[in-house]
Amino acid sequence: MRISFVIPTRDRVQELAYTLSRLGSLDASDLGDAELIVVDNDSRDPSDLPDTLSNGIPVTHVPLNENRGTAARNIAVRHARGEWVIMLDDDSHLCPGPTGAYLAGVNQRTAAVGGEILLPDGSHEAGGLPEVFIGCGCAIRRAAFLEAGGYDESFRYYAEEYDLCAKLIARGHRVTHTRALRFEHRKVAAGRDMDNILYRLVRNNGWVIQRYAPEHLRPAAMDEMTARYRLIAGAEGAMEGYGLGLDELERTLHAQPPHALTESHWERFIGGAALREGLIPQLKIAPPGPVAIIGPSNGKG
Numbered sequence: 001m002r003i004s005f006v007i008p009t010r011d012r013v014q015e016l017a018y019t020l021s022r023l024g025s026l027d028a029s030d031l032g033d034a035e036l037i038v039v040d041n042d043s044r045d046p047s048d049l050p051d052t053l054s055n056g057i058p059v060t061h062v063p064l065n066e067n068r069g070t071a072a073r074n075i076a077v078r079h080a081r082g083e084w085v086i087m088l089d090d091d092s093h094l095c096p097g098p099t100g101a102y103l104a105g106v107n108q109r110t111a112a113v114g115g116e117i118l119l120p121d122g123s124h125e126a127g128g129l130p131e132v133f134i135g136c137g138c139a140i141r142r143a144a145f146l147e148a149g150g151y152d153e154s155f156r157y158y159a160e161e162y163d164l165c166a167k168l169i170a171r172g173h174r175v176t177h178t179r180a181l182r183f184e185h186r187k188v189a190a191g192r193d194m195d196n197i198l199y200r201l202v203r204n205n206g207w208v209i210q211r212y213a214p215e216h217l218r219p220a221a222m223d224e225m226t227a228r229y230r231l232i233a234g235a236e237g238a239m240e241g242y243g244l245g246l247d248e249l250e251r252t253l254h255a256q257p258p259h260a261l262t263e264s265h266w267e268r269f270i271g272g273a274a275l276r277e278g279l280i281p282q283l284k285i286a287p288p289g290p291v292a293i294i295g296p297s298n299g300k301g
Helices: 013-024 071-079 099-104 142-147 160-170 194-212 215-236 239-255 263-270 272-285
Strands: 003-009 035-040 059-063 084-088 092-094 110-118 137-141 174-185
Touching: 003 013, 003 071, 003 099, 013 035, 013 092, 035 071, 059 071, 071 084, 071 142, 084 092, 084 142, 099 174, 110 142, 110 160, 137 142, 137 174, 160 174, 160 194, 160 263, 194 215, 194 239, 215 239, 215 263, 263 272
Parallel strands: 003 035, 003 084, 035 059, 110 174
Antiparallel strands: 084 137, 092 174, 110 137
16 A cells, blocks of 8 residues: 655745654654655745655655645645545644554545644644544545545635535545544644635635535525634634625625535534434433533634
C-alpha cells in the first residue's frame, strides 16, 4: 500500500520547512512506499524543497503561476500514486503512530478518515459534523476522491470539505474518525483575515445547503446557518465580511447544481443519525441529570 502526503502552500517558508522536518522524522517503514506532493500556490518567495525527506520519502514539487486555493489539492491528488492520500496544511503534520497499519485495515466502505487534531496548547481542534473531516488532518482514498470530482474549486477555501463529504455520502461511502491518526495543527494566523473568512464561510456553507439539503428542509437549514454566522461575525468584528457573504450567496444561489441528498443521507451529513445511534441509546441506559456545555463555544457542533 502506498500513502501520498499532500501539502498546498503559499508564502509560509518557515512553517513548511518545519512541517517537512516533522514528516521526515516519521518511521518510513510503517508508511510503506510513501511520497509527498507539495503544490505551491504562487508564493512570492517559493520554498527550496529537497528531493527527499530525511527518512527517504521522495518529494514532488508542483509550482503554480497563480493562487488556485483548494484546487491545489486536486492537482496534487492527480500527481499522487497512493491508494490513500493524507491531506495536510503547511502548518500541520502527522504525528508518529501506526498510520500504515491502520489504513490497511480500514473498511472498504469508508472513503475518508478524519484524524485527531491537536493544537499547540494541547487542546483539540473542533470539527463541525460527524461525517465531515477537517482538511488539515485526514486520509482519503484516492479513487473515491477522484470519483467524487475532488474539491469544488469554486469554493477556493472554507467549507470545501463539507461539499466533498456530501458527495462521498451520496455515493454510498462512509466518513469516519479515529484517534489512531493524530495530527498537530499549529494554526498559523498569518494570512487569516476574519472579514474574508466570514465572507467565504457564509457563501460556501450556503452553497452546500442549497446543493444537498432536501428541498423541504432547506429553508430552515439556511436560516440556522446564517443566524449562527451572524453571531460569530459579531464576536469576531467581521460584520462587513458577513454582509458581503450574504450578498454573494443571494446572487449565486440559483446557479448551484442541485444534488439533494436523500433524507437519510442528509441526517447522516448533519449529525442527526449519529445522535440517534450514539448519544440517545446511552441516555436511555443512564438518564442524565443536569446537562452543560463543557467546552468553549466556537460556532461548531
